Amino acid sequence: MRGERAEQLARDFLKQHGYEIIAERYRWRGGEIDLIARDGNSLAFIEVRSRTQERFGLPEETVNIKKQRKILLTAQHYLARHPHTLPVRFDVVAISGGRLRLYKDAFREL
Numbered sequence: 001m002r003g004e005r006a007e008q009l010a011r012d013f014l015k016q017h018g019y020e021i022i023a024e025r026y027r028w029r030g031g032e033i034d035l036i037a038r039d040g041n042s043l044a045f046i047e048v049r050s051r052t053q054e055r056f057g058l059p060e061e062t063v064n065i066k067k068q069r070k071i072l073l074t075a076q077h078y079l080a081r082h083p084h085t086l087p088v089r090f091d092v093v094a095i096s097g098g099r100l101r102l103y104k105d106a107f108r109e110l
Contacts, residue, residue: 031074
């Protein structure tokens with residue numbers, strides 16, 4: 001599944017579950033965050049991962065330490081330009097095998 005299609009599926013799913021999408025594909029030279037959304041009283045930075053086959057592992061397993069660091073740095077960049085008072089968390093949406101899985105608070109600052 002292509003990244004754009006996976007992000008669309010994730011966006012639709014999150015909206016159905018009460019998330020308010022604030023930004024999509026937030027980029028700077030240090031990285032990218034697929035989706036940024038408000039979920040209740042939290043600001044969620046969301047990484048969307050997909051795989052057509054699980055033979056070589058699950059998509060959520062690809063959010064390794066290196067990827068987490070890039071997401072954290074990008075989130076810091078975003079927050080420096082868009083200050084707020086909400087608690088922040090990092091979610092992962094994994095899509096494979098016709099299933100969509102949401103991992104709230106999937107990782108924390110290292």
